[in-house]
Amino acid sequence: AQKITQTQPGMFVQEKEAVTLDCTYDTSDQSYGLFWYKQPSSGEMIFLIYQGSYDEQNATEGRYSLNFQKARKSANLVISASQLGDSAMYFCAMRPLDDKIIFGKGTRLHILP
Amino acid sequence: SQTIHQWPATLVQPVGSPLSLECTVEGTSNPNLYWYRQAAGRGLQLLFYSVGIGQISSEVPQNLSASRPQDRQFILSSKKLLLSDSGFYLCAWSVIGVGSNSPLHFGNGTRLTVT
Numbered sequence: 001a002q003k004i005t006q007t008q009p010g011m012f013v014q015e016k017e018a019v020t021l022d023c024t025y026d027t028s029d030q031s032y033g034l035f036w037y038k039q040p041s042s043g044e045m046i047f048l049i050y051q052g053s054y055d056e057q058n059a060t061e062g063r064y065s066l067n068f069q070k071a072r073k074s075a076n077l078v079i080s081a082s083q084l085g086d087s088a089m090y091f092c093a094m095r096p097l098d099d100k101i102i103f104g105k106g107t108r109l110h111i112l113p
Numbered sequence: 114s115q116t117i118h119q120w121p122a123t124l125v126q127p128v129g130s131p132l133s134l135e136c137t138v139e140g141t142s143n144p145n146l147y148w149y150r151q152a153a154g155r156g157l158q159l160l161f162y163s164v165g166i167g168q169i170s171s172e173v174p175q176n177l178s179a180s181r182p183q184d185r186q187f188i189l190s191s192k193k194l195l196l197s198d199s200g201f202y203l204c205a206w207s208v209i210g211v212g213s214n215s216p217l218h219f220g221n222g223t224r225l226t227v228t
Binding site for chain 2: 006033035037043044045047050052091093095099100101102103104105106
């Protein structure tokens, strides 16, 4: 069965520090996609970054990078130089072959001034 | 450009009353459409998934149903709401195909409170 696991319910990080949000996934599909979303307190879902299972290089988007370790089935999000505006809920998601995109339970990130 | 509209933004309904939430997408054709529910402080649970008109896949047994009467319209319904139906409902669309790096595009959500 397809599954996404985020083991950190909450994290507190000092402003300007880097932060890593953990995500592991389980699938028997050979081809799949991995996503990260940010959800501020307003509730909107903001797409951050995408990694395809066949992509050899880790994805990067500005301050966001995805540390993709395929053998370990891990897709951690790294935020460099954290800002107060990064405080939000973060979700890891997977698109398997059947396109039924599933999400983890999320990590609530608090950036401290 | 593509946009997704979801309404209403908030809804308070008594137990046993019916429900209808509507979602429409503009600027794209034949999208995959999704309904998710998010309980307070928790992750997104996939409720329904559709690849085309009249084609609905139900992912979780429940008293909710979904319909797709038009290519870009997705409706979530219930005949009789339960207290456990309270939550934040999100509609989303995506381009078909796992090879695509197209992410899910979400509506602004409906916060449903069943009293």
